[in-house]
Amino acid sequence: MAATDARPAPRPAARLSAREGVARQYDYWLTVYKRTWRGGVANSFATPLFYVLAMGVLLGGFIDADPDRLEGATSYLAFIVPGLVAAHAMTIAVSESTYPVMGAIKWHKTFFAQLATPLAVRDLVNAFLLFVVFRVASACAVFMLVLAPFGVFESWWGPVLAWVVQVLVGTAFATLAFGYSARLRSEEGFGLLFRLGVLPLTLFSGAFFPISNLGPVLEWVARLTPLWHGVSLSRMLCLDTVDWPLAALNAGVLVALCAIGWRWAVTGLDKRLEV
């Protein structure tokens, strides 16, 4: 029985460093990835491709490409792509941080098993979110690369930065959705989140049409939504129409949301797992 001494070396530190806490879960998330990447490809790639074809190309064919009315875009496709990818980043992030979080608490109890080891709640949240961010980052990268030959980008560096912004959008929404899911007792709350949160944000945050079309009041409401900041920044970068003060505000809001969301996720899971 005691042939191998697998006991880890004694550690003076009371808790693991954030890096060590995540590194120890690498093998776990690798197996999760190996098991789920195929489904992820279909979901995270096919869906937006259908949107681009249907809305950008086919519906866009009916729309006059007037750069003045399309925030500087020379075609409706070029207008819709940056916002669509940002909205898609949000959708992936929220999907991956809702049912899987509840599953790890309620159905599979993965978090409880992991917490019986030297790992702490903070480590579980970090590794989980990093995995989601990785999913968002890879899906958005593939998508942006595929669209590059279609003449929808105005510079080479703009789309790269836009991709960083999309990842930031994913991170912000992942942390917020995690915090929400960690507090939720029943999965019925997810229907509400998707119908009253994700769907209206996707439709009305400027991804499909300029928010100036909403009228002055609703335009300001749209500006207050987190997704709009991502859409706005992503589009300015792709179309090379960057208004730097606005860009700084957009980026600031997204970063702040990430910080608040992370805190909310950690406190939520901490309370939930304390039984």
Added chain:
Amino acid sequence: MISARGLRKSFGDFEAVKGIDVEVLRGEAFGFLGPNGAGKSSTMRMIASVSPVTSGELRILGMDPATDGPAIRGRLGVCPQEDTLDNELNVFDNLYIYGRYFGIDRATCRERARELLEFAQITDKAKAKVEDLSGGMKRRLTIARSLINNPDVLLLDEPTTGLDPQARHVLWDQLFRLKQAGVTLVITTHYMDEAEQLCDRLVVMDKGLIAAEGSPRELIDAHSTREVAELRFGVGEHEALAAKVEDLGDRVEVLPDRLLVYSDRGEEVVTAVLERGLQPIATLVRRSTLEDVFLRLTGRSLAD
């Protein structure tokens, strides 16, 4: 190894553990015996350093769980009441990946996982999905997983609940082997036979408090007679007949389906009952068990 003084745990207004003192020594098998809701699992989660202590003092391996949680958990093995195995991973990966959480390097994890599969007698299931295992195999895998870090103390929360008798005996045998290998075992159970089989020393818990403490033998000697005569009468007759046999033993307990007469000489009780013209449907003379101790201390049976 573990020492608790005035240990309490509250959830809002509800006090699950109401101030207990416990001392677990190196190498012993220590048990918490009590019915569901006695506070055993809450106590276990505090010892496992995942549930903060509400008040009182708790030291595990000389450390304070409030500040040294990760270090303590690194030296504990935890076998929870509900299986928390990862159904999405195969049997081998459940062990391997768990080992990685403890910071054990990959090669050692693999070797250790193979050893533990053998120990749990599930080597041929290494590549199987967890959901294809029987209940007994899942339990053994859970225990194997809790041993991946060579723990100093193994915490087992209701280890054999839901298992058939044969699977229980296989599991008990493995726990004996661990004990012989020097692992300190802390077990909660509401099965008195399990407590008698496995525990060197135990505390009887009821409603968040410790009702008694000692070895199974000591507890039986102190709180019960050597033998018990069980008398089964017709439905509803037990209460009324209790007075008629009261003087035959040290004490009489009335259960819904039988009378228990406590005496050092059970056969003589049965003979005397028959001489009085009473006609029980069935009689049984047996030795006292921890069940009787619990009944004596709390007025309730463990199954309640």
